């Protein structure tokens with residue numbers, strides 16, 4: 001479940017092989033949010049009546065009981081008992097989790113972090129998502145809310161984040177962050193090509209204006225990407241200092257913004273991380289799953305839940 005669409009899939013809960021899938025736009029009315037999920041599940045169950053359990057990923061703070069407490073991209077959902085509603089309606093075991101947790105589960109079990117007991121998974125889209133693998137498990141925390149690296153504070157004088165705070169890592173390392181950095185350049189009197197691509201209005205600058213300027217050989221486009229990759233590297237360095245992983249996985253549309261973006265980030269991390277020259281370099285790998293990672297992880301989690309509770 002995302003801010004713009006709901007994707008439902010049926011799998012065996014072990015692999016990423018999709019037996020059937022269904023997608024629909026996320027209802028605009030927050031009161032219809034649960035109805036959207038129920039409708040997708042109902043359609044899938046009609047096609048595959050042998051389904052044994054249901055998993056849902058939601059962009060927000062989801063507790064151990066599957067209740068959503070906060071979701072800036074899915075407003076109006078406070079206290080929504082997603083797992084309980086599904087379980088009652090379809091008489092099947094159901095579980096709801098944060099989508100970053102599920103993406104990390106997918107990359108850990110089936111993707112780029114396979115075989116790593118300590119890993120950081122970061123997805124760069126409109127915002128930043130992700131999860132932290134510690135001791136072979138995706139970290140959940142005391143309430144189920146662990147793994148929100150996008151809201152680490154990196155600059156108290158920074159840009160306002162989607163969460164309302166100023167200076168979160170997300171505000172300089174996501175799609176919104178890329179646009180913020182481009183606006184900084186425009187305020188310095190540069191970036192005219194980027195500004196023109198946005199119709200001359202700095203508030204309309206988006207990530208794609210930067211990437212198209214860069215693709216066209218615009219030096220200011222490259223400058224924005226250089227500053228962007230620097231910020232991404234600083235955040236990753238902080239996470240490495242905190243968790244000592246053996247791999248970092250970068251996913252989401254932004255991680256593929258330019259040829260060599262991931263290697264540009266990787267080359268700056270050793271300098272930024274404490275004791276960089278005294279520790280093994282941590283490989284930074286591209287995620288193996290895209291937008292479907294959360295749905296695949298929801299099915300993995302549903303199978304675990306059916307078997308182990």
Ligand SMILES: [Zn+2]
Nearest residue numbers: 151161163168
């Ligand atoms: Zn934030």
